[in-house]
Amino acid sequence: MIPQEIIRTLAVSTPSKIVLLVLDGLGDISAGEGTPLEIAATPNLDRLAAGGILGQTDPISPGITPGSGPAHVSLFGYDPIRYQIGRGVLEATGINMPLTPSDVCTRGNFATMDGDRRITDRRAGRIPTEENRRLIELLSKEIKEIDGVEVILETVKEHRFVAVFRGEGLDGRLAETDPQALEVKSLDPEPLDPAAEFTSSVVKKFIEQANRVLADQRPANTFLLRGFSKLPDIPSLEDLYRLKPAAIAAYPMYRGLAALVGMETLQTGDAIADEFATLEENWTLFDYFFVHIKKTDSHGEDGNFAGKIEIIEEVDRLLPRLLTLEPAVIAVTGDHSTPAVLKGHSWHPNPLLISAANVRSDASTRFSEVECQRGGLGRLPALEVMPLLLAHALKLEKFGA
């Protein structure tokens, strides 16, 4: 991989437009009859594959199962080992909470515990967002500051919220409190580095005070905290690649990821068709669009093989609206694989399709995992996708004389 610092010197701004269409968790494994992508009827994607080039990408490296953060960081052209982004930061950015570099953020999940303080539901039955808002209001009124550290709470959705700790001397290296199991007590936010001892003591006091405030509430009478983290020091896509980038994503975490690398996050609806409409409405304003489809991953996580097929077919039916816009480059891929049979993220590489007027086409005729295994791009780190897209959009100058 050529260093990002060198690509930066080669990047030029041009009017040509790139669309990175990410079907989250797209890649799968066969449950006997083939994968969802193989089974789905995808005439439009197949036409794109026939004229384009296929390959497979490793989000991190072979065998490594990535979280959504590093998987997207790679796709955006950043080394996921160098730029590690915590879940707390992701969630905060996803709901447009302004952060300062000294803040420590964490994601909270409202949960239920019994009289012996043992967790009985790690998501408090996925309480409605309105109920979440009421609890956050209650907590915010009672807890404003601990040992000189300001506490800022914000509802995300259902059982999820963000806590931001603002003050001097804070450090995000804390263990998460989610025991990842039921019938046990939540864990303490222990410091993972001596520098985080003060932060740990503040967060412990916060949890104690909050548990008192929530004691009489049902079903959410406690919460679990995960992904303590600070803002990473990451250059923007505009700075690195001279792009004017926009993100179209219904789900907060992906808007958060996009915002971290300097994308403008566009307001859009929950439906996939809404995302395509947002793309059409904003087409003239940007030269790079990250379009994120969440539900392929959601169905994968739920083991819903048929649901995944449906989402892929829905995207395929909407694809002509994207083609009508005539982008210079279209990439269709996943961020990581989420095989329905594994009900979770996996290490299997992502299928990748690149379509552009100047692509060197390969022999493939369909967009599927097996065709991508044989595709002309071979197997690449996902980190290499961004330079390839820039190249096909003629946004990279020659390296060397």
Add this chain to the structure above:
Amino acid sequence: MIPQEIIRTLAVSTPSKIVLLVLDGLGDISAGEGTPLEIAATPNLDRLAAGGILGQTDPISPGITPGSGPAHVSLFGYDPIRYQIGRGVLEATGINMPLTPSDVCTRGNFATMDGDRRITDRRAGRIPTEENRRLIELLSKEIKEIDGVEVILETVKEHRFVAVFRGEGLDGRLAETDPQALEVKSLDPEPLDPAAEFTSSVVKKFIEQANRVLADQRPANTFLLRGFSKLPDIPSLEDLYRLKPAAIAAYPMYRGLAALVGMETLQTGDAIADEFATLEENWTLFDYFFVHIKKTDSHGEDGNFAGKIEIIEEVDRLLPRLLTLEPAVIAVTGDHSTPAVLKGHSWHPNPLLISAANVRSDASTRFSEVECQRGGLGRLPALEVMPLLLAHALKLEKFGA
């Protein structure tokens, strides 16, 4: 490649079992009718290939022909550039000689020289092991210490022995004395670094004294020394990957390599069937088995194309015994290629087959070099094999949120 230090944080111990079946020097090139692997009748390997995924691996990087040491170090998941292991250390570990970190080891080959001290046989006609033992006893009686450095000699097999130099201030950076040609004198163990001057002078004196002791012996009246080295500072497989690993290898050097990365080396017989029996007997005691088949390489080195085919077919016939054990993951591969027509190691990549319940299968139906070239895994550094095996055994947690 993700740093080993990060993989270490992702690795978890589980009951699932991995078998890495290495047919040493497996890969070959066609002698007109195909390669040994293509010509051999391998119904069991082919069935495994049809349900699994194929690829090819470079032990070091494309074009580089590896020795057995770095080739195995890669397969075990260690960067072969970072962890370079000398042949002397390998041989010593292979015969269970206890080493201290300050020892310098070297492999010795008994050889024959004429009256003008010119080498006439680099292996002294591969003298019987008993003859070797007699000579080592003779040398050990006459030479115990040189300039305060203890000299420890041990027979390996046939013409091969190990010399260990034990004392303060020793350095393994010495040139080997094997001229790799006949009718010329042996070379001096020159220091390759100023820090090795003292060691060089000790070894030179050792050679002079030993040549006097051996002067009247026939056919072995001298020896050649190769692979001066010290123990590397290498973490164990248990420490890195939370494995409980065992090695089944008839040949000492491979037991030595396995021991260096912390594998338990199991007693086994010389026949391939003996190795499978050892696997069966120890199945419940470990979660990672390295099974090493030497003779594919031996026949390759001897230019015995037909012999290589026979060994591959023998392994295929024994394979059902391994399948009956129902490992979570089976990998079948070579450490490096040893084309019979080249009579030596080569740079050609290794065929690789991975079989597991959660593998993303590819279109291949046979296990052969050509099918591996088209395989779904693509072309990978051999270093990536270990993370892939751990992943398919569900022994790696997610990286990042």
